[in-house]
Amino acid sequence: GESVGLHLPTLSVQEGDNSIINCAYSNSASDYFIWYKQESGKGPQFIIDIRSNMDKRQGQRVTVLLNKTVKHLSLQIAATQPGDSAVYFCAESFQGAQKLVFGQGTRLTINP
């Protein structure tokens, strides 16, 4: 069946350092991937997405990398700030199925 998982449930980094959050997916038919940030008591906030015809996409301070060969997705956050502390979810979908399948989430903590 389809599943999305994360390698690390928690990640602590120093303020100013770069963060890398990893995600593995099992459905080779997935063609759309998305990262969300969720702060306590809030809904998931869209960060960045990528389609399967790409292997890298950059946003403001964030980069998503997609490796279809090993079915791996990562989110890189440059120069992390205290406001980056949150739970990060990856999610996938495949053509014809609009629902997103979410991973369990990684909690990112920024140390001063």
Place this chain on the structure above:
Amino acid sequence: GAGVSQSPSNKVTEKGKDVELRCDPISGHTALYWYRQSLGQGLEFLIYFQGNSAPDKSGLPSDRFSAERTGGSVSTLTIQRTQQEDSAVYLCASSLDRGANQPQHFGDGTRLSIL
């Protein structure tokens, strides 16, 4: 502009009661989704609406759960005869279009607690 709005933000009710949760999607978004998030877990798909098409109900956990979307805008999720395992945060999302892999934008959810 206004984001996805959900009400109530919190709901506490007794086991066996019916509850109704409301979602106002972003104006102009034709697709609407409901998800459920249990404590410390990822999001679980419940149901999806797109325009006038039949909804995708494949994620509804039991026949106690139902949802409707009136006029292609506001949606309500109804849970009948609530059970304690229904306690969760119910999240609504909307997106611009189907088939174009548009990002889903979420509201802040309704936190449902069943006593």
